[in-house]
Amino acid sequence: MAASGRSRKSAALGKYRKKRSFAETPEPAGKRGSKSGRSYVIQEHHARSHHFDFRLEMNGVLVSWAVPRGMPASREEKRLAVHVEDHPLEYGSFEGEIPEGNYGAGTVTIWDSGEWLPKERAWKKSFSGGKLKFFLRGGRLQGEYLLVKSGEEPNWLLRKLSDEAPAKPVEQLDREKPAFIPFQLARVVSTVPEGDDWIHEIKLDGYRIQAVKTGKTVKLYTRNGHDWTDRFGTLATRIGKLSTKDFILDGEAVVHDKKGRTSFGLLQEALGVRGKKRSGAEISFVCFDILHHNGVNLRPLPLSERLKWLDRLSLEDKGPLRRSKTWPAENGPELFREACRLGLEGVISKKLTQPYAPDRREWSKSKCRPRQEFIVCGYLPPKSSLPAFSSLVLGTLENNRLVPRGKVGTGFKEDERRSLLKKLNPLKTSRAAFDIEDRKVVWVSPELVVEVEYAEITRDGSIRQGCFIALREDKGPREVHLDGIRSASAHNESSKVCGIVISNPDRVVFPSDGITKIEVASYFERVGELMMPFLIRKPLAVLRAPEGLAGQQFFQKSFPTHLPRHVYQRTLDDGTEIFTIRNVKGLVSLAQFGVIEIHPWGAPLPQGDKPDSLIWDLDPDASVPWVEVKGAAILLRDFLAERGLDTIVKTSGGKGLHVILPVKKQHGWDVLKPFTKEVARQIASLSPQQFTITASKAKRSGKIYIDWLRNGRGATCIAPWCVRARPGAPVSMPISWSDLRSLQPAGFSFQEPPQMPSDWTNIVAQKISKAVIKDLGL
Incomplete structure (x- = not known):
């Protein structure tokens, strides 16, 4: 059903097909699909004007809007959404480059995808009249939204109504036996996060404990998975009496002092770990989450739903088994100030909309004193x-x-x-x-x-x-690594980083993570010396988000107006405007200018035409297991090693891996771009069911796309150690080949310490000989 309410017949995609020549564009021609789907996709489109394409599956097609400023991040924001032609369902997985001269020429990438649900039973009638209330349940977005026609076609308005989305039905959750689960951890932030979907708890001073009940047996585990049941004496027995059902509870073992505050020292005395006999003080278990109940895995549910399941257990506000007290979003700053006044450690903040995800530090920790x-x-x-x-x-x-x-x-x-x-x-x-x-x-x-x-x-x-x-x-x-975030109580901290004044230092850049502008600048200062060898004398492209991830984001390859300090701009012989930096001050200056991502060229100055590194981006379809991605990187490494060429590897900061071949500045792109394509083609030919070098997302379902197109004059790739403009603040982290096998799909985040693998320290640039080029059939 289209926005105008016109009937849909076999020509539903006629307008889409009329605008495109499928002999020249990798976009799918597609056909009308079934009428029962509820998928959605948001694609970032770097065309003549940068925008986002929002598509809802309806009646066998993707009903589509162009949203110039991106999806609204709060209820206060309104976004113009321009209704465009319906797209085929296959377009929902399309990513790639639409060539110049074609309609919509530019780069298309998937920004988010998932499932949408209409709020009203009679939504089709409402939509025909120009209004649709719906829920999104996806990788990035969760919540209720509104589309409403604004005057005449094609203009609509898109608004966010709330962060709440219907939970996944319990009958669709996995059933399993309870066993130890890696803990969901918290990251240190400088300010208590804001937003209606957060709740806050007092940070307890004890041992984090997971209670696993199987039948009549209860085991108590530490964060490292050590069984400490015997140490806690009768506590396990008491927890076992909470229910006859199996369960997994997450909480803290604590001892309260006379003022009701938790004390780690008193807990250690009660456990007899300070060289003394046990003090006899009562050890309490404060529970704040439930991960499993009666065979049902509850971790995929949002926290708001898990807390409802926790309500089923008879936990009180006081006594040896108690429920952790929570405060709503608006009380966060006041709670933090009161916690600091009382000499407590700080505040833990959690999003009600998030599942329990041990591989991501989604919770935040605001400390009164480091x-x-x-x-x-x-x-x-x-x-x-x-x-x-x-x-x-x-x-x-x-x-x-x-x-x-x-x-x-x-x-x-x-x-x-x-x-x-x-x-x-x-x-x-x-x-x-x-x-x-x-x-x-x-x-x-x-x-x-x-x-x-x-x-x-x-x-x-x-x-x-x-x-x-x-x-x-x-x-x-x-x-044990040094926390990368400053103390939340450091209100008098300088707004200078590396001598650069940071304006609006407390502006939140990553809304879901509470990371501020000065923390991004401080991170670049911290990793700057590691990054500089990969940035000096390289033309750069940057992704800017002056208002943070909630605002507009855009790529920039030159500075037509204001040039940041310690950033140098010049014109190459062919007229290309580029800019570079020479030191860490330049890196921090870019952060002051709202830069989050930094993408260097593959070839240095003077003209950027002879590369010093080549890169293959292994980009898997969502259905590809992580172990296959790692295997693909090793296969590519071995293929090049057989030809005398040594590679290094880093995470992409997303779902893939980057395999990099450092080379001497010997050949130009006219030789080495075909070389990278042929390497990718030969790897893909080894297992066509597993690999593809076709950019069309529709043709790489279930496969790993070996992207060689990041090699060429002006082509870029995210810099090593650079943060990505994505929730969780992931980092494109260099790793050693020996550590790749144990690497988890979550990769590395902004809060973790940067590492310099020995592989990266020892490798030197290599010649690509004519014999190797000839061996590849070039």
């Missing part, structure tokens, strides 16, 4: 009356190496010092963990982890005013 884990790398002998030692030497693991983080000498009780020394003595070593000036350090093997509270991180990366909190037996040293 506090995190550090690795004990050594200690200093005692001074004056202090027993055992005077301070611990701390470090974190960054890029697979230990980095010094200063010392902590306060916060210890005398018995804690002696107990810690007993654990440290067997770990003594003559090997220094890193270089520091103090020669009195007694070095130890970096195996113990302690939690420390501190005032700030100094410019050289050390903690200031550190205070010992506890020994963390539930965490290993390989998990």
